[in-house]
Amino acid sequence: MTSTAHSTSSLPQQQPYSDQSIPVGAPPPYTAVDPTPEETTIGTSDDIDPELAGNQAGSAVDSETQSSPAMPATQSNLHQRYLFNIFSFEEAVVFAIYPITVCLGSLVSVISQPDTYFSSKRNFFNVIFVKNGWFWTTIVFLIHCVRLRISRPQGLLMRYAITTLWWYLFTQWFFGAPLMDRIFLGTGGTCQVGDRPSHSGWTSVGCRHAAGEWTGGHDISGHSFLLTHASLFLWYEILPVLTERGPLARQINTKIVMALLLLWWWMLLMTGIYFHSFLEKVTGWIMGLISWAMLYVVVPRVPLLKRLFSVPGV
Numbered sequence: 001m002t003s004t005a006h007s008t009s010s011l012p013q014q015q016p017y018s019d020q021s022i023p024v025g026a027p028p029p030y031t032a033v034d035p036t037p038e039e040t041t042i043g044t045s046d047d048i049d050p051e052l053a054g055n056q057a058g059s060a061v062d063s064e065t066q067s068s069p070a071m072p073a074t075q076s077n078l079h080q081r082y083l084f085n086i087f088s089f090e091e092a093v094v095f096a097i098y099p100i101t102v103c104l105g106s107l108v109s110v111i112s113q114p115d116t117y118f119s120s121k122r123n124f125f126n127v128i129f130v131k132n133g134w135f136w137t138t139i140v141f142l143i144h145c146v147r148l149r150i151s152r153p154q155g156l157l158m159r160y161a162i163t164t165l166w167w168y169l170f171t172q173w174f175f176g177a178p179l180m181d182r183i184f185l186g187t188g189g190t191c192q193v194g195d196r197p198s199h200s201g202w203t204s205v206g207c208r209h210a211a212g213e214w215t216g217g218h219d220i221s222g223h224s225f226l227l228t229h230a231s232l233f234l235w236y237e238i239l240p241v242l243t244e245r246g247p248l249a250r251q252i253n254t255k256i257v258m259a260l261l262l263l264w265w266w267m268l269l270m271t272g273i274y275f276h277s278f279l280e281k282v283t284g285w286i287m288g289l290i291s292w293a294m295l296y297v298v299v300p301r302v303p304l305l306k307r308l309f310s311v312p313g314v
């Protein structure tokens with residue numbers, strides 16, 4: 001990783017958005033750790049129409065354009081990546097929000113646990129939003145997608161499908177009880193109905209319906225999982241739009257996505273303060289990273305998969 005500092009004074013032609021200091025056609029400001037052009041796509045190349053994004057060199061750089069030797073200084077050269085070439089600066093900030101929030105909430109819970117509206121499980125935002133968290137995430141994702149001029153929607157659909165699949169397997173169904181319940185039962189958890197503990201055949205939902213108590217095992221925080229999982233998905237889908245600062249970023253669609261991200265962050269903080277043990281929240285967060293790691297870290301580094309999923313922003 002090297003510096004991207006440039007002088008702007010004598011540069012004839014500049015890219016309209018993003019890094020104003022980089023001239024079109026100039027040699028790359030630094031050599032990416034992974035220099036393969038097609039592995040450093042910036043922007044939702046297959047998703048966003050360049051004009052709509054207000055940027056020819058920005059969010060909608062085609063992989064073909066990037067591969068072209070005639071245009072060496074593409075957007076892919078403009079984003080310095082950190083930590084083993086995984087994060088851009090924006091991605092690192094976004095990524096850090098969630099572990100910091102879990103730790104902050106847990107720290108507050110140690111100092112004091114004030115009784116507030118959000119300490120109740122029955123609060124409106126929990127019941128209506130988080131408990132239907134994947135539904136709201138889907139709706140907001142659709143709102144984000146409908147304004148993009150999508151030339152090849154299969155990548156977008158596959159990213160959504162994989163993310164939904166991981167949510168489904170972890171929280172809803174995994175050939176029977178979902179993974180989070182299997183982990184709970186596998187670590188010695190039981191559903192205690194009255195004074196009769198039962199070790200098998202339970203799901204957390206079934207236990208609740210039987211008015212039982214879900215006790216004993218490692219009860220991974222589903223909220224911590226869902227809120228991290230959904231937020232990272234939405235962030236990574238919307239970051240290319242935000243970082244270009246084009247017209248798309250100012251649209252109401254973007255604001256709706258940001259509003260849900262804010263709510264998800266707040267509810268994670270509340271989970272951090274009021275619910276679960278620290279370890280249960282940390283494991284929830286870790287589980288929430290799995291499909292993010294697959295889609296936005298592993299897939300972009302495998303050319304075939306990258307083309308299949310057309311991952312944005314990486």
Ligand SMILES: CCCCC/C=C\C/C=C\C/C=C\C/C=C\CCCC(=O)SCCNC(=O)CCNC(=O)[C@H](O)C(C)(C)COP(=O)(O)OP(=O)(O)OC[C@H]1O[C@@H](n2cnc3c(N)ncnc32)[C@H](O)[C@@H]1OP(=O)(O)O
Pocket residue numbers: 118119120121122123126130131132133134135136138139142145146150153156157160171204208219220221222223224225226267268270271275
């Ligand atoms: C033009 C091109 C377009 C391209 C489009 C691309 C793709 C779209 C394609 C197709 C889409 C088509 C149409 C779209 C329309 C609709 C589709 C939607 C599909 C769906 O998507 S349909 C599913 C909806 N379904 C959900 O979305 C359920 C989400 N839900 C869960 O997955 C779980 O629910 C989870 C993970 C939340 C765990 O749940 P959990 O609650 O059981 O467990 P956890 O360990 O977290 O909590 C223990 C106790 O602590 C309390 N607690 C903790 N933190 C708290 C806090 N902060 N505040 C208050 N209480 C808190 C809890 O309330 C609980 O309390 P208690 O046990 O008493 O309930």
